[in-house]
Amino acid sequence: MKKFFYFTVVLLAMQTSGLTQGKGYLGGFQFKPMLGNGVFSNTAQTTTNDTINFSITNKFGYSFGMTIRKKFTKVLAIESGLRFTQRNYAVNIDSAFTSYSSSIDYRIIAYEIPLKAMVRLRSSDNSYFNVSLGGQIDLYPSDIFAYNFEWQVQVNRRSWVQGSFVTNLGWEIHPEDLGIFYIGLAYNQPFVPPFAANIGERNTTAAIVNMKQTGTFFSIDLRYYFEPKKEKGTDRDDF
Numbered sequence: 001m002k003k004f005f006y007f008t009v010v011l012l013a014m015q016t017s018g019l020t021q022g023k024g025y026l027g028g029f030q031f032k033p034m035l036g037n038g039v040f041s042n043t044a045q046t047t048t049n050d051t052i053n054f055s056i057t058n059k060f061g062y063s064f065g066m067t068i069r070k071k072f073t074k075v076l077a078i079e080s081g082l083r084f085t086q087r088n089y090a091v092n093i094d095s096a097f098t099s100y101s102s103s104i105d106y107r108i109i110a111y112e113i114p115l116k117a118m119v120r121l122r123s124s125d126n127s128y129f130n131v132s133l134g135g136q137i138d139l140y141p142s143d144i145f146a147y148n149f150e151w152q153v154q155v156n157r158r159s160w161v162q163g164s165f166v167t168n169l170g171w172e173i174h175p176e177d178l179g180i181f182y183i184g185l186a187y188n189q190p191f192v193p194p195f196a197a198n199i200g201e202r203n204t205t206a207a208i209v210n211m212k213q214t215g216t217f218f219s220i221d222l223r224y225y226f227e228p229k230k231e232k233g234t235d236r237d238d239f
Helices: 002-019
Strands: 025-033 045-049 052-071 076-095 101-124 127-139 144-147 151-157 161-173 180-190 195-201 209-213 217-225
Touching: 025 076, 025 180, 045 209, 052 101, 052 209, 052 217, 076 151, 076 195, 101 144, 101 151, 101 161, 127 180, 161 217
Parallel strands: none
Antiparallel strands: 025 052, 025 217, 045 052, 052 076, 076 101, 101 127, 127 161, 144 151, 151 195, 161 180, 180 217, 195 209
């Protein structure tokens, strides 16, 4: 499934590289390394059952795909795309009174289709600041089951298709004849908790705790857009 997705992204990017030759479109690639716990108050989710503390922490994940932008004016544009996302988590189980500790790592795969409105402000002759916000369709192909020698976790989706609020703040630079480079900070907030983690002892059917996962995360947003074709009567950066 992942190989097919990468093939699709490359194929679409090749098509959009032609589409960017005029008509106010830009197309390119996007890579978003996700930030772990402790960054921008991206704190762990915790609960306690009797003498055991349970927590779920965000680990570093990533998102990769293609992005496309359509300009309407010098200031306003919309952007969309298609992304593969891998979120990495760890369940930590700790005794409240002893040094006992255990953990389980797992990952959640999703495919994302964002649609955002963008406001762009020129910061120099060849660079822009921009901010964008909008919504996103999240597609989750499966539930997750992970375990170690003592514990197990079953992560269930609320639904295979869900939604999120997304926003970006970034800066882009347009070197002559080299395309467009973008760096920014992105925030993803699902409309409702997308997963529920049922944590219990290994090889048992009853869960000790049930924890809803918010799915919220921050990420660094890195993009490259193909070089736009200059149209008659316009500047290169007037797109």
